[in-house]
Amino acid sequence: IRLNRDKDLKNLLDDFHYADIAEILDELDLEEAMYVIKLLDSETTADILMELDEDNREKVLRNLSTKEIAEEIAELDTDDAADIIAELPEERRQEVISQIEDEEHKAEITELLKYDEDSAGGLMAKELVKVYDTWTVAGCLRRLRGQAKEVTRVHSVYVVDKQEKLVGRLSLKDLIVAKNEQKIADIYISSVDYVNVNDDAEDVARVMQKYDLEAIPVVDDNMKLLGRITIDDIVDVMKEEAERDYQLAAGISQDVEADDSIFELTKARLPWLLIGMFGGLGAATIITGFQTAMKDFTILLSFVPLIQATAGNVGVQSSAIVVQGLANDTIKGEIFKRLFKEFLLGLVNGIGIALIVLPISHFLFGTEYLVSLTICVALITVIVIAALIGTFIPIFLDKRGIDPAVATGPFITTSNDIFGILIYFLIAKLILGF
Amino acid sequence: IRLNRDKDLKNLLDDFHYADIAEILDELDLEEAMYVIKLLDSETTADILMELDEDNREKVLRNLSTKEIAEEIAELDTDDAADIIAELPEERRQEVISQIEDEEHKAEITELLKYDEDSAGGLMAKELVKVYDTWTVAGCLRRLRGQAKEVTRVHSVYVVDKQEKLVGRLSLKDLIVAKNEQKIADIYISSVDYVNVNDDAEDVARVMQKYDLEAIPVVDDNMKLLGRITIDDIVDVMKEEAERDYQLAAGISQDVEADDSIFELTKARLPWLLIGMFGGLGAATIITGFQTAMKDFTILLSFVPLIQATAGNVGVQSSAIVVQGLANDTIKGEIFKRLFKEFLLGLVNGIGIALIVLPISHFLFGTEYLVSLTICVALITVIVIAALIGTFIPIFLDKRGIDPAVATGPFITTSNDIFGILIYFLIAKLILGF
Numbered sequence: 001i002r003l004n005r006d007k008d009l010k011n012l013l014d015d016f017h018y019a020d021i022a023e024i025l026d027e028l029d030l031e032e033a034m035y036v037i038k039l040l041d042s043e044t045t046a047d048i049l050m051e052l053d054e055d056n057r058e059k060v061l062r063n064l065s066t067k068e069i070a071e072e073i074a075e076l077d078t079d080d081a082a083d084i085i086a087e088l089p090e091e092r093r094q095e096v097i098s099q100i101e102d103e104e105h106k107a108e109i110t111e112l113l114k115y116d117e118d119s120a121g122g123l124m125a126k127e128l129v130k131v132y133d134t135w136t137v138a139g140c141l142r143r144l145r146g147q148a149k150e151v152t153r154v155h156s157v158y159v160v161d162k163q164e165k166l167v168g169r170l171s172l173k174d175l176i177v178a179k180n181e182q183k184i185a186d187i188y189i190s191s192v193d194y195v196n197v198n199d200d201a202e203d204v205a206r207v208m209q210k211y212d213l214e215a216i217p218v219v220d221d222n223m224k225l226l227g228r229i230t231i232d233d234i235v236d237v238m239k240e241e242a243e244r245d246y247q248l249a250a251g252i253s254q255d256v257e258a259d260d261s262i263f264e265l266t267k268a269r270l271p272w273l274l275i276g277m278f279g280g281l282g283a284a285t286i287i288t289g290f291q292t293a294m295k296d297f298t299i300l301l302s303f304v305p306l307i308q309a310t311a312g313n314v315g316v317q318s319s320a321i322v323v324q325g326l327a328n329d330t331i332k333g334e335i336f337k338r339l340f341k342e343f344l345l346g347l348v349n350g351i352g353i354a355l356i357v358l359p360i361s362h363f364l365f366g367t368e369y370l371v372s373l374t375i376c377v378a379l380i381t382v383i384v385i386a387a388l389i390g391t392f393i394p395i396f397l398d399k400r401g402i403d404p405a406v407a408t409g410p411f412i413t414t415s416n417d418i419f420g421i422l423i424y425f426l427i428a429k430l431i432l433g434f
Numbered sequence: 435i436r437l438n439r440d441k442d443l444k445n446l447l448d449d450f451h452y453a454d455i456a457e458i459l460d461e462l463d464l465e466e467a468m469y470v471i472k473l474l475d476s477e478t479t480a481d482i483l484m485e486l487d488e489d490n491r492e493k494v495l496r497n498l499s500t501k502e503i504a505e506e507i508a509e510l511d512t513d514d515a516a517d518i519i520a521e522l523p524e525e526r527r528q529e530v531i532s533q534i535e536d537e538e539h540k541a542e543i544t545e546l547l548k549y550d551e552d553s554a555g556g557l558m559a560k561e562l563v564k565v566y567d568t569w570t571v572a573g574c575l576r577r578l579r580g581q582a583k584e585v586t587r588v589h590s591v592y593v594v595d596k597q598e599k600l601v602g603r604l605s606l607k608d609l610i611v612a613k614n615e616q617k618i619a620d621i622y623i624s625s626v627d628y629v630n631v632n633d634d635a636e637d638v639a640r641v642m643q644k645y646d647l648e649a650i651p652v653v654d655d656n657m658k659l660l661g662r663i664t665i666d667d668i669v670d671v672m673k674e675e676a677e678r679d680y681q682l683a684a685g686i687s688q689d690v691e692a693d694d695s696i697f698e699l700t701k702a703r704l705p706w707l708l709i710g711m712f713g714g715l716g717a718a719t720i721i722t723g724f725q726t727a728m729k730d731f732t733i734l735l736s737f738v739p740l741i742q743a744t745a746g747n748v749g750v751q752s753s754a755i756v757v758q759g760l761a762n763d764t765i766k767g768e769i770f771k772r773l774f775k776e777f778l779l780g781l782v783n784g785i786g787i788a789l790i791v792l793p794i795s796h797f798l799f800g801t802e803y804l805v806s807l808t809i810c811v812a813l814i815t816v817i818v819i820a821a822l823i824g825t826f827i828p829i830f831l832d833k834r835g836i837d838p839a840v841a842t843g844p845f846i847t848t849s850n851d852i853f854g855i856l857i858y859f860l861i862a863k864l865i866l867g868f
Contacts, residue, residue, distance in 0.1 A: 019644045172606050210453045212666040232646040242676035250754030258759035262779050269751050276747040280740025287736040301735045302721040306714025313710040317703050320684030325692035
């Protein structure tokens with residue numbers, strides 16, 4: 001790039017896939033990236049734009065005039081075009097839209113901008129191939145040649161009636177195999193999966209995954225065909241969902257990456273650390289409260305980390321399984337049955353761990369018989385209660401319409417820390433009678 | 435089902451999608467499920483089998499004769515067929531294969547069984563539509579009608595030369611748009627993405643996702659076309675990968691579900707609890723060691739849970755970001771630069787938390803000036819070190835070829851617990867001089 005040998009560079013990049021060029025540009029600084037973008041034609045750069053990291057795309061867009069952006073957008077499918085425009089600041093949006101030359105493209109993009117980005121409408125593209133049920137196979141093939149040129153990839157051909165209502169689908173394969181004089185009405189498949197334009201993006205993902213679909217038509221409340229969603233967009237939805245759940249479980253509250261600024265990372269991480277901090281201070285209050293009363297049994301304090309770590313680990317395990325089950329829609333049936341199972345599971349794990357800790361505490365730490373008993377009874381109780389809390393909270397949140405994924409990680413760890421330590425000392429008081 | 439009105443039931447189920455029937459069967463007990471399966475024709479039941487929960491599928495297969503399984507398999511694509519056979523116990527496998535009537539299907543399935551299930555070969559299907567570059571468009575269309583009948587969904591048409599080597603691809607759209615007398619050699623697209631049969635499944639997923647592919651051809655080392663992988667299989671790979679990482683972060687070591695038996699769940703959870711237990715016992719050793727020395731400062735013990743929780747939370751946050759970055763291949767550049775950034779980040783977060791804890795500990799807990807100072811210095815140090823450990827360990831594991839995802843969750847929490855408490859008491863010793 002330093003050498004500015006434009007032509008060589010352009011020839012070199014022409015052989016690259018746009019996703020690869022985007023990866024290279026993500027590594028360059030802004031000035032260099034802009035230089036490369038201006039060098040390439042708008043068809044390639046439009047695709048590159050879509051593949052750039054979101055932060056970098058924002059920077060690049062800021063350095064392009066509204067006219068240049070409108071030119072890029074002219075090359076994109078409606079769904080990608082709407083996504084780009086939605087990322088622009090409010091005041092530039094209208095300007096870019098007004099500069100799109102193709103009136104139909106403009107109207108379609110404007111329509112897509114109305115939908116919530118996490119809904120089926122926000123994911124769908126207007127580009128699709130549709131045929132009327134009254135056409136013949138030959139006429140259909142002829143018209144398809146026209147329609148297909150405008151659509152990047154043809155997945156399914158949707159069949160509509162005169163009112164533009166979705167009635168079925170036609171696979172290209174069936175069309176190729178059919179005879180010329182047959183009517184579409186005779187060969188189309190009337191069982192067609194579809195989603196409503198207001199459906200949640202994650203629900204669309206689940207439907208497409210369940211039925212192994214590669215594209216799904218989107219309709220309004222009157223079954224009018226509005227657009228289609230393809231599996232590549234759903235793959236992105238699934239990936240984002242998985243990453244968000246993973247980050248929530250780790251106590252990170254926004255979509256951050258390792259390369260984000262320290263400020264961004266702190267904003268995502270500090271709130272959860274503060275939750276943990278208040279939990280820790282709560283535990284400190286409990287311990288301080290018991291400390292004077294239990295002067296003769298200070299050895300109990302040595303086992304606080306054991307109790308705490310176990311409570312946290314069990315809670316995270318239980319909640320993670322429930323959160324995943326809820327996401328996959330496999331959690332059904334009575335909540336009490338499920339809690340009873342967790343109770344049994346906690347009992348088994350608790351007794352297992354207590355049986356190991358009992359001799360270790362007694363022989364290695366030389367604790368008295370009653371102290372060892374206290375530790376073991378507390379461990380079992382804490383494990384059972386942590387398992388129950390870890391199971392109950394996500395189910396409770398889910399029933400209230402809150403994303404259960406927030407319940408894993410620091411949230412469950414912190415509440416279990418406090419409960420665990422409180423239970424520990426209460427049991428100690430009961431058994432040792434201080 | 436109780437009423438045994440076979441015909442009504444069959445008619446009812448005929449209207450259902452096989453994925454829905456599979457969902458219903460997963461809820462029934464084995465006897466009822468077998469009853470329904472025997473009622474339906476093998477084309478439907480083969481698809482249902484693929485959608486059943488793995489445990490239930492195993493039970494159903496155990497209740498079918500090898501001949502019945504061979505009949506089901508005859509209805510499946512080669513990739514699904516090979517997956518089913520691979521799930522059978524060794525001794526039944528050969529028997530089932532020998533009962534497949536279609537010799538070509540049998541040979542293809544046998545070939546697929548050779549590949550590792552986590553490789554491109556393990557994912558691919560033999561069903562694909564291929565054309566030779568010497569054909570004309572008209573001849574190609576004619577032959578396609580024959581080939582397409584055998585392939586469930588036509589994604590791309592692959593173009594091979596006389597040696598069966600992959601030279602390019604042909605989209606059905608191009609074929610429809612082209613003129614009859616053109617040669618395939620003139621209209622095919624020579625830039626085609628492909629994967630090697632030995633490539634890792636997760637790498638295939640990354641390639642298909644990066645380039646937004648819906649199907650990718652699989653070749654051997656000599657570029658000979660062996661099969662194709664479709665996006666729906668990749669969606670499953672991605673989902674499994676995400677679930678496994680999530681479970682590892684939560685301290686669950688196998689692919690378990692909320693509905694698995696208590697024994698299965700214990701097997702997956704207890705090992706991680708034991709790691710936490712040994713960590714807790716380690717912490718107990720440290721505390722006991724310091725306890726007598728710090729008689730005058732027993733208030734320090736109250737803040738152990740705070741130190742421990744903070745160390746654990748920071749460690750999990752740092753490692754989760756790195757693990758995700760490694761999975762997305764966005765972690766590049768010098769490891770020291772990254773560690774320095776974590777150092778700064780830890781410092782910022784640490785000072786922030788210390789500034790809140792300082793007045794609280796001083797006024798609410800009435801700790802002396804030096805004790806408050808000890809707690810705050812320890813907090814900052816522990817946060818910085820936990821962040822560094824959380825960043826370093828996954829990168830280190832990744833360089834050694836170990837899945838970095840194991841480093842999150844209980845593993846990092848436990849090591850940070852011990853380090854955190856040790857650092858806390860060492861700093862206390864330094865500042866308070868006991």
